[in-house]
Amino acid sequence: MELFQYPYMQRALVGALVIGLAAPALGIYLVQRRLALIGDGVGHMALTGVGAGLLLNRSPVLAAVIVASLGAITVELVRARGRTSGDLALALLFYGGIAGGVMLVGLSDSTSASLNAYLFGSLSTISPTDLTTIVVLGAAILVTMLALRPALFAICHDEEYARVSGLPVRALNLLLAVATAVTVTIAMRAVGVLLISALMVVPVAAAQQVTRGFRSTMTAAMALGLFAAGSGVYVAANADTAPGASVVLMAIASFAVVALGGVGWRTLRRRRVAAAEPSAVEPHEVVLSRS
Amino acid sequence: MSAPVITVTRAAIGYEGRAVLRDVSLTVTAGEVVAVLGANGSGKSTLTRAVLGLVPLSSGSVALFDQPARRFRQWHRIGYVPQRLGAGGGVPATVREVVAAGRLARRGILRPPGRADRRAVETALAAVGLADRTGDPVSTLSGGQQQRVLIARALAGEPELLILDEPTAGVDATSQEAFAEALQEFVAGGGTVLLVAHELGPLRPLISRAVVVHAGGIAHDGPVPEPAGHHAEPDHDHVHPHGPNEPAGLWSA
Structure with missing residues (x-):
């Protein structure tokens, strides 16, 4: 534990915990609307922003927020039009994003080490200013996702019904797109653009193995995200492994534990129910045999 | 003469150049x-989707509660029951959570649910006979029960007009009756209903008027027509796939 006496380790831990909490709170909506991998694509596009920031000697994080937001909004507009050609448009955006990023970083004076820091995360180099950005934006995401839960649940669960309810569906969709871009960008420093989607999606995937409702899934996913972030940083500090990868592996490990536990619990319950009483069956709608 | 709730005037609708409806007029x-x-x-x-503004008109106009559809904002007056519940991305949702979405049109997106909202959800669930399933994930319900969840969601908003799209297609007999009962209660309370159906079943006694859509126009507007030919046989059973005009794909939620 002595490692956590150093301010840089404390910053790493706080940053990871904020992201661990905020990423699944957003990710649950993406999973619900079958856009689980969108975070990955937006991460690719954020890399172009990083490259532009490094090249122009401006804040890479700020540039990444702007480019990723523009990218996410474009993706949302393509999705809303519902054309089949949409996935090709997405492919163009995603790979254009990562290629642009690699090229721009190369053109700047930065070393390949700084590219790696954004690709795979670099928690231990978080500055106090970075941490403030992560905490403020992370809290904003968290509050928005929790406060707008009924409305966001409605648009992700049944978009047409939400429109007929008079909800501002387009505005909420764009909000979700920008929130994805912001989350990706702050999580970029912790786990890197290549692993961001994992923190948004894996805790949700784990939670829904055992939960029954949307609200309970969201709570459980946030708890699992928090656990993965905390334990991942702890493991990384003690075993000297890459923090981003450690956090993601802890999330996947918790998925495996929850999934196995869920299967075991259901089997146990089914046996108990089967032993207790035969379940009521609705009468057949057709006459199966005449006597 | 009562006030018009739905007025469709000379509406034409097409998908990608192919005309589906031409020159349809209807007043409810x-x-x-x-x-x-x-x-x-x-x-x-x-x-019905055009009435709700989900499909654009290529010509003509729609008015809801005497207001042009484009300027219509009182969505809480309408309850919509789609053909079926979307599968979603696998994130579970309880029956209560789905039905509670029906209150959003009334309370807006920022106000948290209050006591009146919770009571309306309970009442709607009781009306469709699902009061004992409120905490269950909707995915564990049968198709007919899911359909009842959707009507409960529409009823929870306490609408004046219900628009239902094939509410009883492929639904078991128990659910059809529960459905008819809930609808009857709604009509007895002064509600207006527009429902799309392939067969009426237990809903038939409730219907005050039938409109038959055929070849892009309205072929009949009046009392419920008697079934013809083999459709009239008492043991005739409809077996049919769902309509072709639903967009489906990876990016449609």
């Missing part, structure tokens, strides 16, 4: 229960 007044009948692909679902 308060307290009526109108069934839109027609074969699969006749455009009957398209007509």
Whole structure:
């Protein structure tokens, strides 16, 4: 534990915990609307922003927020039009994003080490200013996702019904797109653009193995995200492994534990129910045999 | 004469250049229960979707509660029951959570649910006979029960007009009756109903008027027509696939 006496380790831990909490709170909506991998694509596009920031000697994080937001909004507009050609448009955006990023970083004076820091995360180099950005934006995401839960649940669960309810569906969709871009960008420093989607999606995937409702899934996913972030940083500090990868592996490990536990619990319950009483069956709608 | 609730004037609708409806006019007044009948692909679902503004008109106009649809904002007066519940991305949702979405039109997106909202959800669930399933994930319910969840969601908003798209297609007998009962209660309370159906079943006694959509126009507007030919046989059973005009794909939620 002595490692956590150093301010840089404390910053790493706080940053990871904020992201661990905020990423699944957003990710649950993406999973619900079958856009689980969108975070990955937006991460690719954020890399172009990083490259532009490094090249122009401006804040890479700020540039990444702007480019990723523009990218996410474009993706949302393509999705809303519902054309089949949409996935090709997405492919163009995603790979254009990562290629642009690699090229721009190369053109700047930065070393390949700084590219790696954004690709795979670099928690231990978080500055106090970075941490403030992560905490403020992370809290904003968290509050928005929790406060707008009924409305966001409605648009992700049944978009047409939400429109007929008079909800501002387009505005909420764009909000979700920008929130994805912001989350990706702050999580970029912790786990890197290549692993961001994992923190948004894996805790949700784990939670829904055992939960029954949307609200309970969201709570459980946030708890699992928090656990993965905390334990991942702890493991990384003690075993000297890459923090981003450690956090993601802890999330996947918790998925495996929850999934196995869920299967075991259901089997146990089914046996108990089967032993207790035969379940009521609705009468057949057709006459199966005449006597 | 009661106030018009839905007024469709000379509406034409097409998908990608192919005309589905041409020159359709329809008026539904308060307290009526109108069934839109027609074969699969006749455009009957398209007509209701156009009324709701989910499908754009290529010409003509729609008015809701005497207001042009473009300026209509009182969505809490309408309850919509789609053909079926979307599968979603696998994130579970309880029956109560889905039905509670029906309150959003009334309370807006920022106000948290209050006591009146919770009571309306309970009442709606009781009306469709699902009061004992509120905490269950909707995915564990049968198709008919899921359909009842959708009508409960619409009823929870305490609407004046219910628009239902094939509410009883492929639904078990128990659910059909529970459905008819809930609808009857709604009509007895002064509600107006527009429902699309392929067959009416237990809903038939409730219908005050039938509109038959055929070949892009309205072929009949009046009392419920008697079934013809082999459709009239008592043991005739409809087996039909769902309509072709639903967009589906990776990016449609």
